[in-house]
Amino acid sequence: MPVASISGHAQRQSHPHPQPHTLSQPPLPIDLLRAFDVPGPRYTSYPTADRFVEAFGADDHVQALRLRRAQGTQAAPLSLYVHIPFCESVCYYCACNKVVTRRRDKARRYLGYLAREAAMQAALLGPARALGQVHLGGGSPTFLDDGELGELMAMLRDTFGFAPGGERSIEIDPRTVDAARLAHLAELGFNRLSFGVQDFDPEVQRAVHRVQPAGQVFALMASARALGFRSVNVDLIYGLPRQNDASFERTLSQLCALRPDRIALYAYAHLPERFKPQRRILADELPDAPARVRMLARAIEVLADAGYVYIGMDHFALPADPLAVAKRQGRLHRDFQGYSSQPEGDLVALGVSAIGRVGATYSQNAKTLDAYYDLLDQQRLPVVRGLALSRDDLLRRDVIMALMCRGRVDFDAMGQAHAVDFRHRFAPEFAALGPLVAQGLVRLSDHDVEVTPQGWFLVRAVAMVFDRYCRESAGRFSRVV
Missing domain, CATH: 3.80.30.20 (tm_1862 like domain)
Known part of the structure; x- marks a missing residue:
């Protein structure tokens, strides 16, 4: 569903920080929770x-x-x-x-x-x-x-x-x-x-x-x-x-x-x-x-x-x-x-297996005590793997963290921050958001995408739409619900 085709939302007033659900009734139907009982990342980092x-x-x-x-x-x-x-x-x-x-x-x-x-x-x-x-x-x-x-x-x-x-x-x-x-x-x-x-x-x-x-x-x-x-x-x-x-x-x-x-x-x-x-x-x-x-x-x-x-x-x-x-x-x-x-x-x-983040990089130490000790005995830092993030990784990280933490992505602001045409770059993702819009989990306009109060309970599923690697790694993750 292209962003321009979402009628009725372009003129609405956006709420930058959706308020969490506080009603006494279950905020999501069990059938909807069941529909999202699939593996997905926890997004303590992106890429994971x-x-x-x-x-x-x-x-x-x-x-x-x-x-x-x-x-x-x-x-x-x-x-x-x-x-x-x-x-x-x-x-x-x-x-x-x-x-x-x-x-x-x-x-x-x-x-x-x-x-x-x-x-x-x-x-x-x-x-x-x-x-x-x-x-x-x-x-x-x-x-x-x-x-x-x-x-x-x-x-x-x-x-x-x-x-x-x-x-x-x-x-x-x-x-x-x-x-x-x-x-x-x-x-x-x-x-x-x-x-x-x-x-x-x-x-x-x-x-x-x-x-x-x-x-x-x-x-x-x-x-x-x-x-x-x-x-x-x-x-x-x-x-x-x-x-x-x-x-x-x-x-x-x-x-x-x-x-x-x-x-x-x-x-x-x-x-x-x-x-x-x-x-x-x-x-x-x-x-x-x-x-x-x-x-x-x-x-x-x-x-x-x-x-x-x-x-x-x-x-x-x-x-x-x-x-x-x-x-x-x-x-x-x-x-x-x-x-x-x-x-x-x-x-x-x-420490052993510890993961860090410095600038546009992630690093992870050796996972066994013997390997960790051996590297330090050689006067080397015990880092054995990691990742230098690409420009696309950095852009998607900002999008995913904005959704996970603030529940909203402003297309113009995000595009300017990364010098990209956001609407063009993420046209396939906007189309993939269509079912989530229909289920009441997100609101999509010409200007932004916003997680609804109900959508907060399934925000991982919203973030997964913008994850370029997710389909390749689905079996490695815990379930969304």
Whole structure:
């Protein structure tokens, strides 16, 4: 459907920041959710990581860092991601890069190599490198003991410098912390926590080998509140083995009682051919597609009734949370950790398998500890693949991120920013948007494309229309719903 043929929309008043759905009724019919039960990227980057190539290596990343250094004080804001791969036990659903071990000495050795990599990256970045955002992920960063976490944060602060008022976040396995450990994290400067809960039902927990009593999580939340953490996130997964409508309803009720500031509600992607731990999950215990769709629809309904704002993708937040405020004000961004209220900029990544973004490049470190250590022993950055974005990649990245974060693309502004005739360049995509227009998910005019309040719940499907690579990689992604 060419843009010029869309009658009745060209003169409408555009709303640059569509407001999330807050009604008590399900915002989307289940039949519509079911129609979009297909694989699709999460767009923490564009192009997505499956497009990275080994032709991009450490030398290319060094060049990107030097280009950033040459920009001096005009360089983009800088964030840091640190990957801590260790876990004491395996969770069967997990698709993260991890090392399951109880040997504490492995962490000690790893911290030494992280310090080496940090020093190399910092030397290339130069003096303009204070970090506005630091995120520790894994694995389980709380595999590190209090002393090791203190050593790590001191090293990062000494090596890079922390910008005042920045965000310091850490992913937490509730089984590995207590109130005293949370107090220690606060003393180290962390101001945002993310608890990996996944499901409160004991049967589901047993099926995925992650047993953690609900009372333990509630106690930790109370401690986090008392300690004054700026924001607490809880991760949940729907589509896990032994989940059903009744059990998931109970989990949603407990979640609302817990009332975290943010919620990340992910669809489980069962890919046992790619992720070995998932082979321990019995396929016949997984809820079928209609059940998964019902769970998602019910979760959206319950969380809206509880006062949560739908941020986009799988994220919800209370209205006063910085993420919801950023959404209202049009300041939302996406990075490799998901939605962020921090300014868009460059991301330096440390650790095994970690992915970073500097300028118009992405880079990823070696995925095994041995390869990571070997490269650093050779005095080389451990980057083994990545991507230098083409002009078309940069244009499509801006389009997709505008849709994912602000829900609108202004054709003239985007065309001017990239020196292209936007309407001509994307005529095939405008035609492909026709069914989404008919379903009420987007509005298309001569001037812009805008995601509707209903369309926010399927914004991945809208973004996929502008993804040049998506059809080639569909089988690698989780499902849109």
